[in-house]
Each structure stands twice: as C-alpha cells, then as structure tokens.
Amino acid sequence: MPKHTNTVSTHYRGRFAPSPTGPLHFGSLVSALASYLDAKQHHGTWIIRIEDVDGTRCKPLYSEQILDTLNSYQLFSDENLRIQSQHSDIYEQHLLILKQQQTVFPCNCTRQSLSQQLGNHPSICKSTPDKPHSWRLKASSTIYQCQDRIQGKLVFTDDLKNSPVLKRKDGFFSYQLAVVVDDHLQNITHLVRGADLIDTTAQQLYLYDLFDWTPPSVCHIPLITNPAGDKISKQNHAKPIQNGHLATLLRALHYLKIDLTTPTSIAEALSLAIDAWNPDKLKNIQQLPLEAEDRHFL
Template sequence: MATSHYRGRFAPSPTGPLHFGSLVTALASWLEARSAKGDWLVRIEDLDPLREPPEATGQILNSLECHELIPDEPIRFQSRRHSAYRQAISTLLEKRKAYRCQCSRKQLKEHHGRHPNRCRQGLPQVSNDLHAIRFALDSESSLWPDLLLGPQRQTVHAELDDPVILRKEGFFAYQLAVVVDDIDQGITHVVRGSDLLEMTAQQQQIFRALGAEPPQWLHIPVILNEQGQKLSKQTHAPALDDTQPAQNLTAALKALGQNPDHSLAHASPQDVLAWGLANWQRRTIPLTSAQAHGITGVTLSPSER
C-alpha cells in the first residue's frame, strides 16, 4: 500500500454470535493497530445469507461494544458492496485474469483438478447452464514475511488451484470480496487466524491483478476446544458472556501469550485494554494453536502447498 499509516481491521462473518476465538483475533488486531498509532476498522463479511442468522450481526457488534473494541470508522457491510465486486470481476475478466467455469466439483475431481470444459480457454456457448467465475492464477512459488511466523512459502498451480470468486448461485466469494474491500479501505496490515494462512498466496495474486500491493500479514494461532477443533459455530463454540468483558479480555490476553495480572479480570474493560496496550509484545504470541483451556496444539510451520 502507498501509505505508511497503519490501517488494520477485524472482519467477522456473521454466522453466529462472537465466541472466544473471534475475540482473541479481534483483540490482537486492535492491539496491533493501537500500538502502531493506527486505525482499526470493523467489517461484517455478510456474503452468504443462507448461513447467516438475522440476529448474528447485531450480536457481534454488541459484543464488541461491550468489550470496548470500538472501530475508528463506520462499520462496513459487504452485503452493501455488490456493485464494487461486480466491477472488480469485470476488470479481471477484461484482463483475462478471470474466467467463467461450468465444471462441477465432481467433474474437477474426476479430472484431477483440470477443467474438462477447458474453461480457462473460454466458456463454450453451448447452454444456458449456471456457471461460476474463477480467478486465473499464475503458477508460482510465493514468498513473503509473516510478522509472527517469519518467512513463508506457498506454491500455487494455475488451473488446479484457481479459486472461485463468484459462485454459481450468484454469491460473491470471500477470496474476491476481502481483497476488494482491503484495497478500498486502504488496509495496510491484516491480523487473522492461521486457518487462513493457506489462502495468502492466492490473495496476493488477486491484489496485484487489481493493481494493488498486498498488505502485511500476521497470522495468529487459532483457539481450539478440548477435542482439538477450532472454535467455531460448526464445533458449537459457546457465545461470549458479554456480562464479564474484563474476564474475557484477560483470558484473551493470556491466549495471546501476554501475562496479565489476575486482578485485571475484576477491572473495567477499559483498564484491561489499557494494560494490554501498555504491555503488548508481539514476540510472545505463541506459534502454536492453543486450546481455550491452555492446552497446546501442534506447531505451525510455513505452508508448502
């Protein structure tokens, strides 16, 4: 990005109320932005109404407010950004960096990822079947520095790894929308869970195809439950108890490898955040996926995909 002023964001999908794993990510991104004297934004990535309970967005925003995690600009909703995504897709199609694809998952599996309809060469005009739009990757071994994990390397293969950017059902895909909004909002740094690490090489190509430099990345360990599963709606992660924000924030600081005083759990959320900011040390964030009750998971390593 052209600016040196730090701009970060927290961008949850409203598939359910905020849980502890999401709070850890929100807090890490807030602390990184505040320690750099930068801006911290909140974006609701509401791209898939079939998976989004109508009450979830309000629950997430209420939880953030209860924990005093207040963004510096108005909340952005991706559901109101469809025209920007359509324009980005038009640009990519014109540049031949995207293509229409009629292939089903079954067909792609049967052909080991190759497109039997030769979609990258142009969709045959033989039917009115629904089609997806995919980004046309270049084969490359992508190298970049992660601010926590250090040097990263991912290999992506043209055609085999081409991500969907518009689904057959007409929904815009995360891979497109997140890049379009990061560019538009001038995001310089992205703090997110390590479960998204493997998407980074693909996203960097989309940034550059749209004429922008990628942000700097910081991937933190995901929080696991006692079964070793990532906390999520799918694994029945409990919603945050918004009546005890200081306790939640103190626990999140511990999960991030900080060493908050136990008395902070009985302080105000503002006091916990002030302590976190005054004592924030990125280098103490663990390199492992930590369970919510302090059990250590497997060590993260650079992806070689």
C-alpha cells in the first residue's frame, strides 16, 4: 500500500462571475470564453455566478441581459445560478468568524479623513464604534505568492497594508469577502479571470488563510484594452455585444490566440475552440490592445 493516498477530489470546477452593472461587453465575452474553454477542456464543471453584492450599482435587468447574451453564445451554466445578493446571511456568518478571530475591526473613518492619507487607512483606527461603521480587515505584513498559469509566479509584497473594507457602512458586503466565500462553498478549483483582478489576489489569499481553506489555482488572462490603454469596461462605456453573433465569437476567440476559419455555427466554433485552447500562448501577457477592425466594440 502506498503511504500517501491523495483523497482530495480533483474534479475541475470553474466559474464565470459577472457583476450586473451593465450589459455584457466584448472584454467580458473574452473572459467568459476563457473560463468556459478551460473548464470544458478539463472535462470540468462550469458555473455562472451573479456577483451583485453591490446593491447600489447592480440591477436585475442587467443580470437577465447578461444571461441572455451568454446563452445566445451557448455558454450555459452546468449548475443552478448562484446569485450573491441572496446569500448575505452566509457572508454575515463568515464575517462573524473573522470578528471572533479579531482579524477585522469596525471603522467609521470618513472619506475626508482618509483622503488626508491618500485614501489609505491608518494603522490605528480612531473610530467611535457606537456610530454606523464598516468592517475592515486588519493589515498584514505577510507576503503572499502564487503560481499563475499564465502570468507565472506572482509575489504580493505590499498589498495588505490598507485594511480593505469587507462590509460597508451601508450594509453591503464587499466583493472580496463574497468571492472567497462563494468560491470555497462552490468548491471552485480553478479561477480563470481578467488580469485586472491580479491586484485582488493577495487579499483573497489572506482570507483563505484566515478561514484555513485551500485557495484555487489562478490563471489571469490578458485584459482587452482600448486605444488609450484602459480596460474595455462598463465604466468606459463599452457597447453591449450583439447576441448570438458568430463573427463576434470568432473575434473574441482570436484574442485568446484561437483562430478558426471553418466553423459555420456557434456550437461548432465552441467545440473546435475547446480543443484549440492553450493558455501557454498567452504567457506573461497582461494586456491586449483591441485591433483596428474591432473598434466597433468600444
């Protein structure tokens, strides 16, 4: 008998987790495809999660539009949707664990007082806890690192000094807490997401550590940028993409270094792309500027 038997499930579970702050744009389609292709190439499970914890910015109408668009590209979730705004009680339970650990603290510092510190939270909070407050994660000097399948070794030296907010004063939970709790509860094994989220990784690794959970493998795909070098995003007024448009799908695959010339349907393109997907072709690329012929996606 071997001395060490690894009984941990290795079944691949991935997810695409859009925030419904607007319709799906071209950059999000590229991200959705990367996570889908990676999951399917590994014969894994691919889940869609709606990250709508920010009730001031997210709208149910946009969730419906995003799902319609994903479905029109035949990107269907293998399991029921998870809608974060329906799980506040679970995030509250996990915040309670951190409160008991004393790894979070209440804060009602004003934006004005923080602006004097260039937006950084000071090491000591002078809040009065009887007033409405947010909950912040205590700063840490731990240097986290991880092996990114595309970006190589990532080392986070100075990322945990700013006490991020986990629950806002208005009662909404932060993306950071919700994403870590959900990825764990949904047994997500592989994250494939845009390189703009590299900066969030250290905080997430820190939370995994505090909860004593194993973090998923990470793979940050290049961001599609506009001519000014900014991410194509809803904030930059990126246009919604057309639903179920084969030519748009082929252009999105092109940015994942998959160039298909023969498919005549979306189903056929996806099937060929699952075989052709190779994240090594994107090695160390963090940004891909939108090519001239694709400027209509802006």
